[in-house]
Amino acid sequence: MPIDPTLAYDHSNIFARILRGEIPAKKVYEDDFALAFHDIAPQAPVHVLVIPKGAYVSWDDFSAHAPAEEIAGFIRAVGHVAREQGLVAPGYRLLANVGMDGGQEVPHLHVHLFGGKPLGRMIAA
Template sequence: MSSIFSKIIAREIPADIVYEDDDCLAFRDIAPKAPVHVLVIPKREIVSLAELQPEDEAVMGRCVIAASQIAAAEGLSGGYRLIVNCGDDGGQEVPHVHFHLLGGRKMTWPPG
């Protein structure tokens, strides 16, 4: 299964990329929900959190560290939110696990 994110990784679809390493790619969301809204994805296609395997531990950890580095680079010293939606009921729209890094405004709770 090839998602829109796989096409972004392959550079078949343009994106405003803010970070890339061997394992992760991060780009600005095209429909931002906060002043800073960056999607952090593993380059290896993993459909959802529900499908994680033990061998995914390192790449998922790398994505979280990348998100922290991006937050610092974006000046989010006052805080930010890191969200992963899982499945239809969890609000996941793209079948490729991804982190939403949101910041630049006060977050409210519950989120939705």
């Protein structure tokens, strides 16, 4: 069920639990700012989630409250994962769902990184 991005951060959400090591994840990258891991229900041959280590509900929350170093570190981590997964030359898609209308289901900022095949149109006309 989609969530309201204006809600307070829920420290019991699945991504917070993964960050604390309470739930296993198939990690592909980790640094001081971000964690990247394979999605458990992939929608493309490559489907990796990249999450900031800080407690942010959405892009709005992150852009308004994270320090510049954390924002830069997270964005660099997304790029690093795309390169590491071999997606830059053929191309890939980044998707971040925000709020109820955007279909956000986990109240922790996350970016889906899709690739490994032609992905078609982003939104059907």
